Amino acid sequence: MTRSKDKTRVVIVIPAYNEGGRIGQVVHAVRKQGYPQIVVVNDGSSDETGREAREAGATVLDHAINRGAGAATQTGFSYVLSQLDFDAVVTMDGDNQHEPADLDHMIEEHFAQAADLTIGNRFLQTGNDIPGKRVVFNRVANIVTSMFSWKSVSDSQSGFKVLSREALRKIHIELDGYEFCSEIIIKAHKSDIRIIDVPIAVYYTPESQQKGQSLINGIRTFSNLLQSVIFKSRQL
Amino acid sequence: MKFEVYQIIVPIIGLLVIAMTVRQHLLGKNTFFETSFWIAFWIFVSLIAIFPDPITVFISKTLGIKDNINAIIFTGLALSFFIHFNMFMIIKKQNRTITELVRTIAIQSASKDG
Numbered sequence: 563m564t565r566s567k568d569k570t571r572v573v574i575v576i577p578a579y580n581e582g583g584r585i586g587q588v589v590h591a592v593r594k595q596g597y598p599q600i601v602v603v604n605d606g607s608s609d610e611t612g613r614e615a616r617e618a619g620a621t622v623l624d625h626a627i628n629r630g631a632g633a634a635t636q637t638g639f640s641y642v643l644s645q646l647d648f649d650a651v652v653t654m655d656g657d658n659q660h661e662p663a664d665l666d667h668m669i670e671e672h673f674a675q676a677a678d679l680t681i682g683n684r685f686l687q688t689g690n691d692i693p694g695k696r697v698v699f700n701r702v703a704n705i706v707t708s709m710f711s712w713k714s715v716s717d718s719q720s721g722f723k724v725l726s727r728e729a730l731r732k733i734h735i736e737l738d739g740y741e742f743c744s745e746i747i748i749k750a751h752k753s754d755i756r757i758i759d760v761p762i763a764v765y766y767t768p769e770s771q772q773k774g775q776s777l778i779n780g781i782r783t784f785s786n787l788l789q790s791v792i793f794k795s796r797q798l
Numbered sequence: 799m800k801f802e803v804y805q806i807i808v809p810i811i812g813l814l815v816i817a818m819t820v821r822q823h824l825l826g827k828n829t830f831f832e833t834s835f836w837i838a839f840w841i842f843v844s845l846i847a848i849f850p851d852p853i854t855v856f857i858s859k860t861l862g863i864k865d866n867i868n869a870i871i872f873t874g875l876a877l878s879f880f881i882h883f884n885m886f887m888i889i890k891k892q893n894r895t896i897t898e899l900v901r902t903i904a905i906q907s908a909s910k911d912g
Contacts, residue, residue: 603904623904629897637901645909738897789890 567673571649573599573642574665576620577634578656582609588654589618591662599648601641602656603634611656631721632742636735643730651730655721661763668724671760678729678755679746682722682762690764699780706784707744711751719743722762729755741783748787808847812840839877846870 574592578585589600602615606628615622623637635653642651650672654660664682672680684690685700692700700719707718721743725733732753735742750757816837823833846853851866858869 606900621908623908625900625904627896627900629900633897633901637904640901641905641908644905736894738893 567669568649569596569669570598571647572597572652572669573601573646573648573650574652574654575635575638575642576600576602576615576654576656577605577631577638578602578607578611578615579605579628579631579634580607580609581611581656582607582614584658585611585656586614586618588656588658588662589615589620592654592665593619595662595665597652597665599646601638603638605629605631605634630738630742631740632735632745633738635742639725639730639735649727651725653721653723653725658767659764660722661765664722664762668722668760668762671758672724672726675758676756677724677758678726679750679757680724681717681747681757681759682720682724683717683759684720684762684764685717686759686761687763691766692764693766696766702780703744703783706780706787707747710744710787711748713751715747716759718747720762726755729753737786739782739786740779741786744783744787805847805850809844812844812847815840 600620602620604612707715819836854866858866863869
């Protein structure tokens with residue numbers, strides 16, 4: 563398999579729901595790093611997310627209605643697999659939470675270590691100011707994800723990941739909500755593909771804290787993963 | 799045999815619902831399994847209404863529950879759980895279908911634009 567570090571063969575997939583005022587900045591920042599292939603999945607936003615992303619130069623896939631971050635990410639994956647030529651796909655959040663400057667480092671490590679799934683780990687980087695509530699919810703989510711994957715996981719909820727073509731083929735996201743982060747890791751472990759963690763910077767804004775992991779999301783994640791195991795054990 | 803009012807009303811409701819279910823099946827709105835399930839359910843409820851004692855005593859003896867009222871409550875709960883489970887599976891399936899539909903439209907539209 564061809565594995566290169568050519569930035570034009572790396573596709574950035576950004577699921578976005580009501581990220582007006584932020585998504586344009588994210589797309590510009592990613593393009594500034596030298597990555598021209600950016601796919602924004604506008605997940606039924608009621609604001610200007612789609613228009614801003616298009617104007618910033620991204621390819622925009624519009625969900626007619628909101629289906630959740632997991633559904634939007636899989637839409638991006640399905641589009642990339644069926645329409646684009648690529649060596650790796652990166653998922654990033656659309657709320658300025660991630661540092662686009664980390665892209666080079668992530669992709670370099672991904673190819674250098676011949677990984678199939680590279681997880682941007684927020685807890686390996688010193689100096690990240692992660693709110694206490696988030697730390698607690700993430701720890702609980704890590705325990706749940708580790709239980710289902712039978713492997714130790716230290717940042718199961720990171721939205722910053724690099725996936726190889728093989729990982730994209732093997733992992734089909736079926737959970738529509740935020741629980742897809744755990745689903746990707748569980749399926750990756752079960753597929754026996756190579757997984758590595760790379761430290762990343764993360765910035766929490768009031769907007770980004772309204773989304774993502776919460777107690778309710780944590781309970782939903784556990785419940786949905788459990789249902790997947792009980793009713794669809796072949797897939798998870 | 800003296801009939802109470804409910805022993806007449808419940809079977810009439812049962813017959814009406816069965817007629818509606820069969821009609822919906824003929825119109826293609828219900829699957830064979832759903833139609834059979836609801837017909838069996840309403841026949842069961844109607845029979846309990848017409849012959850309350852023999853049937854509840856039979857259920858309690860069969861399940862090994864001493865009190866026939868407890869037996870009927872237990873059976874009702876089990877049935878209710880089954881219906882909830884069935885609805886849960888249908889909702890899950892519908893959600894997956896909606897997501898797939900939304901995804902396909904999004905990808906097709908982007909491909910046309912591109």
